[in-house]
Amino acid sequence: MTITINHFLVVSFLLFSIGLFGVLVRRNFLTVLMSVELMMNAVNLNLIAFSKRLSDLTGQVFSVFVITIAAGEAAIGLALTISLFRQRRTLNVEEASTMQG
Amino acid sequence: MTGAETVPGALLTGGAGWAFVVFAVLALGTAVAVVVAKNPIHSALFLLSSFLVVACIFILQSAEFVGAVQILVYGGGIMVLFLFVIMLVHQRTVRETVAFQHQWDIALLFVIAFLLPFLYVLWTERFPPIAPNPDAFRTVRGRIVGNTEAVAWVLYRDYLLPFEVASVFLLVAMIGAVVLGKRSAEKVD
Numbered sequence: 257m258t259i260t261i262n263h264f265l266v267v268s269f270l271l272f273s274i275g276l277f278g279v280l281v282r283r284n285f286l287t288v289l290m291s292v293e294l295m296m297n298a299v300n301l302n303l304i305a306f307s308k309r310l311s312d313l314t315g316q317v318f319s320v321f322v323i324t325i326a327a328g329e330a331a332i333g334l335a336l337t338i339s340l341f342r343q344r345r346t347l348n349v350e351e352a353s354t355m356q357g
Numbered sequence: 358m359t360g361a362e363t364v365p366g367a368l369l370t371g372g373a374g375w376a377f378v379v380f381a382v383l384a385l386g387t388a389v390a391v392v393v394a395k396n397p398i399h400s401a402l403f404l405l406s407s408f409l410v411v412a413c414i415f416i417l418q419s420a421e422f423v424g425a426v427q428i429l430v431y432g433g434g435i436m437v438l439f440l441f442v443i444m445l446v447h448q449r450t451v452r453e454t455v456a457f458q459h460q461w462d463i464a465l466l467f468v469i470a471f472l473l474p475f476l477y478v479l480w481t482e483r484f485p486p487i488a489p490n491p492d493a494f495r496t497v498r499g500r501i502v503g504n505t506e507a508v509a510w511v512l513y514r515d516y517l518l519p520f521e522v523a524s525v526f527l528l529v530a531m532i533g534a535v536v537l538g539k540r541s542a543e544k545v546d
Contacts, residue, residue, distance in 0.1 A: 257374030258367045262479045267381045269479075271388055273472045278392035280464035281457045286397045286443060290404045293435065294388050297411050300427070308368050308418045311490035313511045316420050316504075320512065323423075323430050324523045328530030330435045334442045335537035341446045342540070350458065 264305035271298035285340060285347045289333040296326040366486035373417055380417070384410040401439045408432055419494045421504045 271294060278291025300319040307315025341347060369377050387407040394400045408431040415424035458464075495503050497510050512520060 257369075257371070257378055259369040259374045259377050260366050261368060261484050263377070263381075264368065265479050266476065267385065269472060269475045270385055273468050274385070274388040274392055276471065277464060277468045280467070281461040282392065283458055284397055286439065286446075287392070287394075287400050290391055290397075290400055290439065293404065293431075294391060294407065297408065297431075300423070301411060301414065304415050304418050304420045304423060305368065307420065308494075309366075309484075309487060309489075311487070311493035313494060313507055314515075316423050316494070316508055317512050317516055319415075319420070319423050320426060320508070321516075321519060321523055323426055324527065327430055327435060328527055330438055331530050331534040332537070334438055335534040337442055338445065338538050347446060 261305055261309050264301065268298045268301040268305070271295075271301065283348050283350055285337050285349050285352075288349065289330065289337070292333070293326060293330065296322055296329075366484060368489075369417060377414060377417055380410050380414045384414065397443050398440070401436060401443060404439070405432055405436045408436070419491060419504065422508045 275291045275294035275298060278294065279288055282288050282291065300322050303315040303319040303322065307313065307319075337347065340352060344351060346352075384407055387403045387410065390403040391400050391407060394403060408427060412424040412427040412432075415421075415427060492501060495501055495507050497507050
């Protein structure tokens with residue numbers, strides 16, 4: 257089986273779309289955060305594939321940066337989860353509609 | 358890698374290619390399971406397996422250091438954070454009967470419309486082949502040292518300023534998480 261960059265991109269886009277779908281449709285705030293992590297992972301897959309294709313280490317270094325951003329984002333998001341749960345006693349994003357969003 | 362010359366632009370050939378197929382199917386399946394699972398704990402465990410499978414793909418792609426970082430940071434750090442928060446919030450409120458919003462079909466249409474142009478382009482277009490250089494990922498100044506050291510040279514020489522900015526970002530995120538998670542005095546549960 258010969259794998260080219262196109263296969264990697266297809267897998268990466270599919271992963272990203274699954275994450276996007278999760279962000280759009282899930283009502284639980286925690287699962288929305290997990291879907292965002294899935295999307296970040298898809299981006300990393302893309303970076304690594306192009307790094308291999310171009311024989312350049314920059315893609316790998318940038319995926320380390322993306323992992324850093326994902327860690328910070330997870331910390332902030334989970335703190336928001338705790339805060340939301342304290343105020344509303346729920347994690348349903350549809351009930352957090354004070355600003356009519 | 359003898360097959361790399363016969364097919365131009367091949368990233369993986371032979372058994373590594375089949376391993377990639379297996380890992381890709383596993384990654385996509387666990388990702389779907391993350392989105393459709395009703396219980397957040399199941400979602401978190403599927404997310405963990407998805408991270409581990411994607412780390413295997415990284416290691417196939419001669420990105421061993423990033424694969425290890427993926428397992429350590431995602432599998433070790435972020436997943437523990439998620440599981441802690443799931444257990445902090447009450448079990449009864451987390452488990453819900455209707456997991457999806459009512460307009461999930463429109464969202465599915467939107468996602469497919471988002472995906473189709475990319476898939477079309479990838480189906481019709483072929484990237485021009487580039488001669489692979491497998492030693493680029495483990496060479497520092499002409500010596501073969503290993504992937505970790507090579508990444509360190511690029512990270513600490515060419516990208517030192519973004520590295521420092523990332524540390525500031527982590528500090529800001531930590532302060533923000535503490536402030537957001539702090540129980541304020543006037544708010545009584």
